[in-house]
Amino acid sequence: LHSTHCMVSTQLKETxxxxxxxxxxxxxxxxxxxxxxxxxxxxxxQVEEQLELKQEVDTLMAIPAYEENDHxxxxxxxxxxxxxxxxxxxxVNKHEEPTxxxxxxxxxxxxxxxxxxxxxxxxxxxxxxxxxxxxxxFSQRSYLTKHMRTHTREKPFSCKxxxxxxxxxxxxxxHMRTHTGEKPFSCExxxxxxxxxxxxxxHMRIHTGEKPxSCKxxxxxxxxxxYLRSHMTTHSGEKPFSCKxxxxxxxxxxxxxxHMRTHTGExxFSCQExxxxxxxxxxxIIHMRTHTGEKPFSCKxxxxxxxxxxxxxxxxxxxxxEKPFSCKxxxxxxxxxxxxxxHMRTHTGEKPFTCKxxxxxxNQQSGLKxxxxxxxxxxxxxxxxxxxxxxxxxxxxxHMRIHTGEKPFSCTECDRSFRHVSSLNVHMRDHTGEKPFPxxxxxxSFSQACNLKKHMRSHTEKMHFSF
Numbered sequence: 001l002h003s004t005h006c007m008v009s010t011q012l013k014e015t016x017x018x019x020x021x022x023x024x025x026x027x028x029x030x031x032x033x034x035x036x037x038x039x040x041x042x043x044x045x046q047v048e049e050q051l052e053l054k055q056e057v058d059t060l061m062a063i064p065a066y067e068e069n070d071h072x073x074x075x076x077x078x079x080x081x082x083x084x085x086x087x088x089x090x091x092v093n094k095h096e097e098p099t100x101x102x103x104x105x106x107x108x109x110x111x112x113x114x115x116x117x118x119x120x121x122x123x124x125x126x127x128x129x130x131x132x133x134x135x136x137x138f139s140q141r142s143y144l145t146k147h148m149r150t151h152t153r154e155k156p157f158s159c160k161x162x163x164x165x166x167x168x169x170x171x172x173x174x175h176m177r178t179h180t181g182e183k184p185f186s187c188e189x190x191x192x193x194x195x196x197x198x199x200x201x202x203h204m205r206i207h208t209g210e211k212p213x214s215c216k217x218x219x220x221x222x223x224x225x226x227y228l229r230s231h232m233t234t235h236s237g238e239k240p241f242s243c244k245x246x247x248x249x250x251x252x253x254x255x256x257x258x259h260m261r262t263h264t265g266e267x268x269f270s271c272q273e274x275x276x277x278x279x280x281x282x283x284x285i286i287h288m289r290t291h292t293g294e295k296p297f298s299c300k301x302x303x304x305x306x307x308x309x310x311x312x313x314x315x316x317x318x319x320x321x322e323k324p325f326s327c328k329x330x331x332x333x334x335x336x337x338x339x340x341x342x343h344m345r346t347h348t349g350e351k352p353f354t355c356k357x358x359x360x361x362x363n364q365q366s367g368l369k370x371x372x373x374x375x376x377x378x379x380x381x382x383x384x385x386x387x388x389x390x391x392x393x394x395x396x397x398x399h400m401r402i403h404t405g406e407k408p409f410s411c412t413e414c415d416r417s418f419r420h421v422s423s424l425n426v427h428m429r430d431h432t433g434e435k436p437f438p439x440x441x442x443x444x445s446f447s448q449a450c451n452l453k454k455h456m457r458s459h460t461e462k463m464h465f466s467f
Contacts, residue, residue, distance in 0.1 A: 155167050157172040189204075218235075246263075266279065297309050323335050327343055342364055358375075383400065402419070
């Protein structure tokens with residue numbers, strides 16, 4: 001077939017050029033949302049872990065603005081074109097009518113072709129326009145014109161607000177919503193709205209629980225085919241997107257884009273309540289919870305609630321007693337890697353947090369914050385039962401047990417219980433026989449520092465009477 005199109009019939013004139021039917025393409029991987037501003041390794045691992053979580057799709061995983069891609073063009077071709085073999089094209093040109101037996105055999109052998117032939121032959125007056133570069137045929141010349149841009153890479157429709165350009169005016173219209181903020185597609189289950197119908201379709205799967213895309217390697221399933229593709233790289237180990245500034249590589253271009261902000265310093269997501277800004281939308285969403293007080297992650301074992309999933313996971317280790325991070329210098333173990341890092345400073349002597357008012361330094365930021373109150377003289381934490389005030393909220397909590405009578409720290413050796421963990425630690429020495437406070441003047445040792453101080457008076461009194 002040498003011509004760009006073949007005539008099925010000449011009874012109808014060429015239809016006027018119009019926009020193709022609505023195109024809802026599979027979007028690229030949505031841009032990740034970090035649980036919080038942390039090093040890049042932790043960020044990427046958190047994003048990959050959360051891709052399949054339906055409750056986080058519309059919050060920590062922000063769907064990107066519409067961009068033209070191969071999927072959109074593929075969908076255009078599926079809706080507007082017919083893949084026609086050489087034999088089928090000859091039949092269309094020659095108006096050959098197959099015998100009933102031949103047609104039946106052909107239909108049984110290729111039911112998909114039967115469906116296409118039915119769509120082509122339903123109206124004998126239609127025209128089919130074929131592409132010279134490939135075998136695709138189109139019902140209108142305008143569709144062929146738009147299809148040809150996939151070969152020529154022509155993008156005649158440009159955005160006046162930014163430098164992006166598109167091959168179809170419908171793509172430009174959708175893109176303009178990123179500038180105008182228009183979100184015409186609303187969810188009937190909640191108050192969220194979207195700029196594209198495909199984004200609404202993806203969002204609805206949160207409510208329905210639908211995960212139509214399953215991994216053949218494992219049992220995981222996903223709401224979006226893009227999430228499945230990203231997940232498959234965990235099996236293949238493929239990381240085709242490399243950073244030109246460093247040696248890092250990533251399984252998805254979205255991760256690379258976010259990583260590049262560590263080099264450029266770009267923080268495009270700003271808080272409207274304060275001056276904070278963030279490199280990815282997920283961090284902004286989590287930050288906003290400090291203003292709203294929202295704590296969507298609750299513990300099933302107790303009443304504790306958290307603003308971040310990572311904090312809930314850390315908290316859960318208090319129930320499971322899991323402490324997978326061990327110190328190489330001593331026998332201490334911890335439930336979280338950050339706790340181990342802080343502990344290691346007791347061995348190295350590192351004190352990175354320094355007071356600007358004096359020369360004191362601390363191995364934890366919390367220690368510096370508590371110290372700063374001594375300069376201000378503030379006691380911002382007040383007891384609601386009496387007039388006592390405290391510099392630290394932890395001291396207030398301990399004080400409140402005097403009013404409530406709560407003694408949450410129990411001895412495993414006997415029936416005694418205590419208001420403070422320090423009191424329990426001192427009591428345990430009665431069972432273990434430990435006496436960590438020795439006297440420098442004699443061989444006596446004591447389980448408590450206060451008892452050592454009392455003992456030291458006996459030495460000072462003897463010295464006084466000797467004179």
